[in-house]
Amino acid sequence: MIAENKEQTIFHHVGKKIITDREIDIIARIEEPLIVVLGNVLSDEECEELIRLSTDKMKRSKIGTTREENALRTSSSMFIEESENLIVAGIEKRIAAVMNIPIEHGEGLQILQYTPGQQYKAHHDFFSSSSAVANNRISTLVMYLNEVEQGGETFFPHLNFSVTPRKGMAVYFEYFYNDQTLNDFTLHGGAPVEIGEKWVATQWMRKQKIR
Ligand SMILES: O=C(O)CCC(=O)C(=O)O
Ligand SMILES: [Fe+2]
Numbered sequence: 001m002i003a004e005n006k007e008q009t010i011f012h013h014v015g016k017k018i019i020t021d022r023e024i025d026i027i028a029r030i031e032e033p034l035i036v037v038l039g040n041v042l043s044d045e046e047c048e049e050l051i052r053l054s055t056d057k058m059k060r061s062k063i064g065t066t067r068e069e070n071a072l073r074t075s076s077s078m079f080i081e082e083s084e085n086l087i088v089a090g091i092e093k094r095i096a097a098v099m100n101i102p103i104e105h106g107e108g109l110q111i112l113q114y115t116p117g118q119q120y121k122a123h124h125d126f127f128s129s130s131s132a133v134a135n136n137r138i139s140t141l142v143m144y145l146n147e148v149e150q151g152g153e154t155f156f157p158h159l160n161f162s163v164t165p166r167k168g169m170a171v172y173f174e175y176f177y178n179d180q181t182l183n184d185f186t187l188h189g190g191a192p193v194e195i196g197e198k199w200v201a202t203q204w205m206r207k208q209k210i211r
Contacts, residue, residue: 007182009034010139010174012100020097021090027169030159033182034174037163038098041170042091042201047145049087050201054078054111074118075190080201081108095203099139099172104209111145112190114152114198120190122157125204126175126183135210139174141203149196158185165198176207 011034018024018038025039042050057078082088088109096103112120125140127133142154144165154171155162163171175183190198 006032007177007179010100010176011036011098011172013098018098020094022094024094024098030161033177033185034172035156035159035161035186036172038170038172039166040168041094041098041141041143042145042168044168046087046091047143047167047199050080050091050109050111051145051199053080053082053085053088054113071121072123073112073120075112075114075120075198077113078111079108080111095141099141099203099205101139101205102209104211105205105207107204107206107210110202110204112198112200112202114190114193116151116193116195116197118198119192122155122187122189124175124184124187135206135208137204138176138207139172139205141170141172143170143201143203144168145199145201146197148193148198151192151194152196152198153191154188155191156186156188158187162191165200 013026016026018026022040024041026036027039028037029035080088092103092106126137144167147167148165152165153162154165173186173188175186177183
């Protein structure tokens with residue numbers, strides 16, 4: 001059922017598939033705020049390549065990973081800015097088609113690695129309006145790069161909704177509504193990993209071009 005006064009969304013795909021260079025499955029959706037669970041977004045090889053690139057990069061920059069002192073996020077993170085790499089360029093092109101936003105609006109792909117006990121506490125991806133952000137984030141795609149043995153769900157506490165990470169799948173959501181309460185409902189986090197590791201690649205899109 002679709003409410004009559006539903007707000008316009010950025011994500012415009014309907015039905016069960018999104019045809020890009022891959023056939024991406026639309027598995028489940030919540031309409032307002034729009035949250036979409038997607039399957040077959042990345043191939044196993046692409047997932048493995050993103051993990052490899054980020055592991056390499058962590059090693060090259062001797063400092064290693066930026067382990068946040070901040071208790072909000074205890075995972076390690078790394079930006080991939082290697083769109084000269086054909087695999088990354090292909091992934092970026094596909095992401096732009098799924099998110100319906102040119103990739104120039106995107107911050108580079110961010111890779112996060114969580115080990116047991118690590119988590120990302122509930123947060124919003126947009127910057128609070130009190131700081132008068134000129135070019136705020138408008139949408140997010142979180143792609144799961146591996147199978148987590150236990151834990152690590154992406155949870156939306158206001159919606160009593162959570163997504164179990166599965167390699168190659170993703171969760172999309174957007175928060176560019178006129179109605180700020182809809183944006184606030186996109187509060188989300190990464191639950192603590194209990195067993196195994198969790199790797200994700202996040203694409204955040206901005207309202208305007210940034211590259
Ligand atoms: O790891 C997750 O499930 C969520 C990641 C996230 O919220 C983000 O990268 O902004
Ligand atoms: Fe987030």
